[in-house]
Amino acid sequence: MDAAAASTQAGEPYAPTVAGQDEQPLFRARGLSKIYRMGEVEVHALRGVDFEVRRGEFLVLLGPSGSGKSTLLNILGGLDTPTHGSVFYRDQELSKASEGELTQYRRAHVGFVFQFYNLIPSLTARENVELVTEIATNPMEAADALRLVDMGDRLDHFPAQLSGGEQQRVAIARAIAKQPAVLLCDEPTGALDVSTGGIVLRAIDRIHRELGTAVAVITHNAVIAEMAHRVVSLSDGQVASEVVNASRRGVEELEW
Ligand SMILES: Nc1ncnc2c1ncn2[C@@H]1O[C@H](COP(=O)(O)OP(=O)(O)OP(=O)(O)O)[C@@H](O)[C@H]1O
Numbered sequence: 001m002d003a004a005a006a007s008t009q010a011g012e013p014y015a016p017t018v019a020g021q022d023e024q025p026l027f028r029a030r031g032l033s034k035i036y037r038m039g040e041v042e043v044h045a046l047r048g049v050d051f052e053v054r055r056g057e058f059l060v061l062l063g064p065s066g067s068g069k070s071t072l073l074n075i076l077g078g079l080d081t082p083t084h085g086s087v088f089y090r091d092q093e094l095s096k097a098s099e100g101e102l103t104q105y106r107r108a109h110v111g112f113v114f115q116f117y118n119l120i121p122s123l124t125a126r127e128n129v130e131l132v133t134e135i136a137t138n139p140m141e142a143a144d145a146l147r148l149v150d151m152g153d154r155l156d157h158f159p160a161q162l163s164g165g166e167q168q169r170v171a172i173a174r175a176i177a178k179q180p181a182v183l184l185c186d187e188p189t190g191a192l193d194v195s196t197g198g199i200v201l202r203a204i205d206r207i208h209r210e211l212g213t214a215v216a217v218i219t220h221n222a223v224i225a226e227m228a229h230r231v232v233s234l235s236d237g238q239v240a241s242e243v244v245n246a247s248r249r250g251v252e253e254l255e256w
C-alpha cells in the first residue's frame with residue numbers, strides 16, 4: 001500500500017502526516033488496556049492496543065459492538081483513563097494526568113460529537129455553542145461555527161425547532177467552536193437516515209478540510225471508511241487491521 005498517496009489528493013489544502021514520516025503524531029498510545037470491574041466480573045474492553053492519530057488525519061474506526069471503539073475514543077478524549085499502558089496527546093501524557101488536567105485538556109483541544117446531540121433544550125443554537133466559546137481558550141465566534149456547518153440561518157432556533165440532522169450540525173458547531181486539534185465522533189450518523197447522515201458527514205468533512213482538524217469517526221457503516229485516510233478495525237479489544245486508503249472518496253461519491 002502506498003501510504004504517501006493518501007496525502008496527495010488533489011484539492012486538499014494540507015497533507016496529514018502519514019506512515020513512514022517521523023513527525024510527532026497527535027496521539028500515541030502504547031499497550032493500552034482497559035479493564036472495567038463490575039463486582040466480581042472483569043470486562044477487558046481494550047487489550048494492549050498500539051495506536052496513533054496523525055495531525056490533520058481523517059481516521060475511521062470500525063469494529064463489532066463491544067470491540068472497544070468507544071472506550072478507545074473516550075480515552076483519547078480524556079473522558080476515561082486506561083488501566084495499563086500509555087497515551088500521549090503531543091507531549092502530554094494523558095495516562096498520568098489528574099482530573100483537573102484532563103478537564104483543561106478537553107476544554108482546549110478536543111471536540112466531541114456523539115450519536116445523540118445533547119443540546120440544551122432551553123437555549124438557541126447560538127446559545128448552545130456559546131456555552132463552549134465562553135470557556136474556551138481560543139474560540140471562534142459561535143455564529144461562524146454555525147455557518148461552517150450551514151446553520152447560519154438557524155442561529156436563533158431552539159433544538160425542538162430543528163430536525164435531527166440540524167441538531168447534529170449544531171452539536172458539531174459546538175464541538176469545533178473551540179478550534180480543537182481533534183474532533184472525536186462516536187457514531188455521529190447513528191441516529192439519522194442515510195441522506196441526513198450524508199449532510200452531517202459533509203459538515204464533518206468540511207471542518208476537516210477547512211480547519212485542518214484531525215478527525216476520528218467511529219461508525220458501523222463501512223462505506224464511510226472510504227472517506228478516510230486510514231481505517232483501523234478493532235476486534236475484541238485489539239487492533240485487528242489497519243488500512244491506508246490509497247485514494248479517498250469525497251462524501252458526494254459514497255454509494256450508500
Ligand atoms: N463503563 C463501563 N463499565 C463496564 N463495562 C463497560 C463500560 N464501558 C464499556 N464497557 C464494556 O467494554 C466493552 C467495550 O465497550 P465499548 O463501548 O468500547 O464498545 P464499542 O466498540 O463502542 O461498541 P458499540 O459499537 O456497541 O458502541 C464492552 O464489553 C462493554 O460492555
Ligand SMILES: [Mg+2]
Nearest residue numbers: 069070071186
Ligand atoms: Mg460504542
